[in-house]
Structures are given as C-alpha cells and as structure tokens.
Amino acid sequence: MFPGNPTIYFSVISSGIKKTFNMGDQQFFLKWNDFQTNMVTSFRHLRDEKSFTDVTLACEGQTCKAHKMVLSACSPYFKSLLEENPSKHPIIILKDVSYLHLQAILEFMYAGEVNVSQEQLPAFLKTAARLKVKGLAEPPPQMPSIKREG
C-alpha cells in the first residue's frame, strides 16, 4: 500500500514558490518516518469521524461506514464488488456475517491489528476468509491467485 522507500524528487513548497532542485542530478531522499503511522491514525480518525466515508456495510441490522479505498485495498472481494457496482455511496448488506466480526475486520483493515477472543477466532477467521481480507484470508503465496467472487 505504501510506496516503501522509493526515491522521489523532492518538491518544496515554500512561500508559494515551487522549485525543483536539479543540481547536478543530486537527489535528496526525504522520508517521513511516521508516514505509515500517520496514515493509519488518519484513516482511523476519518473512519471514526465518518468523514469521507463512501460505503456502508450492513449486517445483522447494524451498519458501519467505511472507505471504499480502504476496503478495496484490503480485500479483493470488496474491490471487485465495488468495481462492479460503481456507486457514489453503495450500501453493502453482508449476509451471514456477524456484526462483531465485521467490526473486527474493519479494525484490522484500518489498523492492521485487532484483538479477537479465542472463542471467536475460528468464526472470525472464517468470515475474514469469506471476505478475502488480506492478511487474514489466505497465506501470502496464494495471494496473487485470488479468485474473484461474483
């Protein structure tokens, strides 16, 4: 999801003046060490605020809002689903999904970690597998060969 540590051209915006330094092909590698943390916290914040949410997930009579981008990034299942149904704000009603598990999965998607009780774990993993949540559903080697669900 994140660009890793790519070398980028450094742009400086200062005082409205944008300059690119091309001095002797000298390049500066600027890295924000807290980028990932920031992203995570920011997304979480956005989710908590329900800001810019553009998808609603519903199950068991409960709903929670999320961002298509995050869902798509974390689950090929959602990605295909959302791609096939371009909508400003789709509502996805999930069948046979526990709201508890859904929340946990979203938590995992946004934070990359979640606490699940042991007794809930099998069901949780099962649900995650159904939703093809990356990191929970399939072992890494199989990831490329994920089959899209209609």
Added chain:
Amino acid sequence: MGSSEGQQTFCLKWNHHKTNLVEILEALIKVETYVDCTLVVDDQVTFKAHRVVLAANSPYFQSILADVPMDHCSILFPGVKDFEMRALLEYMYTGEVNVTQAHIPRIMKVAEQLEVKGLFDMTELRRRPGSSERTPAVSPPRVVPAAPSSVSPPVPINRWPPPPTAPVLSAAYDSADMNPLKRKKLSSMLATRDTPILRNVLAQATPVDSSQPMSLVCHPLSQHESTRLHSNGSAHESERPMSPQRPFDYRPRRLSSRASSPHYNRSDRSEDAHSPYTERSFEEDNQRTFHPSPPPTNFQQDVRAGLAPYVPPQQKPEWKRYKQYTRSDIMSAIECVRNGMSALQASRKYGVPSRTLYDKVKKLGITTSRPMSRGVKRESNGAAFPYGLSGTGGNDDVTPSTPLIDPSFLQQALEGATRDGGREALHAMALAAAAHAALTPRSPPRSTPHSPRSPPPDDDHVEDLSIARRRDPDPPSGVIVPPRNFALDCKTERD
C-alpha cells in the same frame, strides 16, 4: 382553518387514500419511475426500488437509509439470490407474494436479516439491544402470524370439534345473540350425537306445513306452538336458555333418545327414541312460521332433543295412553323371545315396547339376541351428521337424497328405548317414525293406509326420518303412523 371567523375545521377525507397510495407505488415500481435506489444481488442482477418503500417495510432499511442521503444509492446484497430479492420486493410493494415452498426458508432467512415487517418477528428486533447479541444463524426465520399469503397463514383452530358442524350452526344461529359458550355447547352436543331429528329440525328453518295439527297424544307442545320459532332459527337461541330450567320430563328424553339413540348407553337419553316427538317438531316448525312472534320453546326442544331432555309436564298424563298393550301381550312377547325370537321383533309383534320387553326378558334370565352393535351405528351416524348439517345449513329444503340414517340406528334406538324405560311410547314412536317415512313419497316400501293425513309439505323435513325408517331392516308391520296423529296410529297399529 385560518379563517378569522371561526376555527371550525373540516375533515376532508378520501377513503381510498391508502389503497391509492399502495396502488400508485406498485405501479411506479413497475415502470421504475422515481426509483431512488438500486438493489444489487448476486450475478449482478439489479432491482430498482423506492427507498421510502424499503424503509416503510423494514426498520433495518430505515436505519440504513436514514443516514445515507444520496440521490441514488445502490445497495449491494452479496450472497442474495435474485429470486429472493424479487420475492421480497414484491412482498414489500404489494403485501403478498407467491413463492414455492422450496424457496420459503431462504426467503425467510433474507427477510429476517433485512427485518422485513411481517416476515420476521418484531419482538426479536426489540430484543436486540446490542449488535453482539445477534448471530447470523441463531434466529430461525419465523413465520409471523402477520405473515402474508405467501406464507401459509396460521389456520384458525376450530373451537368446535366437528368442523363441518360449526359453520352450519353458526349460520343458523348467528342471528341470535348467542353467546359463544352456548353455541359451543350446542354444537358440541350436536356433534356428539348425531341425530336425524336435529338435522331435520335444523333443516326446517323454514317450516312448510303449518296446517298440521298437533298430535293428540303427547304434545304439550301444542301449548307452546304459539311460541314456535322463526324459520331463521334465531328463535332457537332465545329459547335455549329456558329449556334447561324445565324439569326433566320423560318426554324430552324421548326426544333425546331418539336423537341420541346411537349413544344410548346413557340411560337418560337413550330412553326415548321417540320419533313422533320429532315429527312434532316439524309440525311445530310449520306452525311457527305462521306465528310471527314465537315464544320460546318447541323448536328448541327439538333441537335439543338430542342435547338435553326437556319436557313439558303436561305430557305425562297423555303419555299414559301409550301403554296400550295388555298383560297377555307382554306375556306372549316374552314367550316368543324365549322361543328364540328377538326382543325387537317380539315387541313389534305384540305391540309391546321393546324396552319393556327387554327388561322383562332380562329379569327372567332369557338371553336375547341383539341385532346391532352400537359402535358401528354410532359411527355411521356420526358420519352422516355433517352431511345432514350441511344440508340444513343453507336451505331447509335441501335434504340429502341419500339416506342419512343407518337402519341399524333406528333399531338401536328402539332397543335402547325398550331397554331403559319399557315405555310403550318409545315403541310407538318408532312406529310413528316408520309411518312417517312411509308417508314420504320417496319411501314407498310401506303403505300408509292408516295415516289420516298425508302432509305433502312435510316431506322435505321428514325426509331423513323417512329414509331411515325405510331402511329399517325390521320395520314394524303394518304400522304406519303419521307423526302428528301419533296416538291414533298407535292404536291402529296395535290392532
């Protein structure tokens, strides 16, 4: 409203508003006009719908759509088949849907998930405080009572034991403000003992022959005739309450026995299978018709004949007349029985009440051959009963052409009568019944020489009896008595 003069308000109401609204919505969805959401199910099948309808039919949708103020939203239902969604949408728009039985479980499951009103239990909704409580598969789909036609509606439990009876009764008695209890009682009684009499009586809602005079003999009813019930049968109801209070008379018993003869194990009822009495009821009915305001009595009696013994006291003295056999008669009869003749036959031969004869014989220790087995008869009667009722329900005249009564029934009645009371009356009654049967056009077997009057109009009413009589395996020889002239007939018969 705002007028300065008065604040008087007017209610402008369009009675068809609701139906119109529903119809409009249904029409709109057909052409997909004003739809503001798209439902997407598996295989990219899409349905257009109105959010208001979804919200109106499901608190779930309501909550979901409330905070999604989009011009047009799409709702994705991964895992839901198109037939399920189609059925639910049709249900939500029209309130009903036809589905195959195989699909019901799945549809109900989805409906439950979506909290479609009427298809999922609302109580469960309330019960759900937190999300955690609900687990997907936990709550089984319930067919709510409110469930529309798609789901088989709960079958109302019939209060009355015999389903066929109930409707008829209710039809007959609805007019009167009969309390349910009474009705139930009556119906149950009817159900328990099928009595041709009852059938006839019920059937006679419209009495035909009013001209018939009462039978000389017993009918205390004559007094009551004036009280005859109306054809509609409502009168019966009113009468009902009174009857129970009356003292038990043998007379009523006769009626009852007659009616209940199949069950004559009960001594009280079985005693009297008295056909004449029943006949009387017919007459009374007829007469009643003429009297606009019938006092409560006879009809009821008739109806109740099987049910409860009610007898006017006056009858007793007259009753005595029936005992017309002499000691020699009874002795001869006993002798015959001793020699192997059946008690019934003997009683007929000598004009001795069969019941009396049975008693005597029994005391003497003579074994008699019993022609009939009760159980069978009873069954047959029971089977016949609904039929009779149904016939009676609508029009009185509709009497089943097929014999309702088992021949055995009559015989049994006779036997029972003999057994219990030893009353000649019973015998006479049986005879009279037979005679009556003979009178009816359909029952040719017996000539009706003695019958002073042949009441053509009665035929309809009498039909049941007549048939029964006809079939009677062992008809009383030469005894043909019109019910009304019961006394006369008896005499003649004896001769």
